[in-house]
Amino acid sequence: GFSVDNPTLTRFFALHFLLPFAIVGLTLVHLTFLHDTGSNNPTGVPSDCDKIPFHPYYTVKDILGFALMISLLVSMALFSPNLLGDPENFTPANPLVTPPHIK
Incomplete structure (x- = not known):
């Protein structure tokens, strides 16, 4: 088999x-x-003078956005860890009863 x-x-x-x-x-x-x-030119701008270069403008914008999201997640994990936890973790353990999903 x-x-x-x-x-x-x-x-x-x-x-x-x-x-x-x-x-x-x-x-x-x-x-x-x-x-x-x-690539294609969806804006229809014929020259490069009216375009915004990707680096450093969009690179810095993306890095700041990632830093903001990571700092928000880290602050939630450090200052309010129960908010991100599973509610099942607050159930007191009973060593005499086997959980139903293990039986």
């Missing part, structure tokens, strides 16, 4: 380890070709 054994798990692990690197490589190739040939 069918069984998941060591070779299957090894291949699955190798796939999940190598796939992000392949995706990053394809993304870099895509960006290289996109910036090499240029």
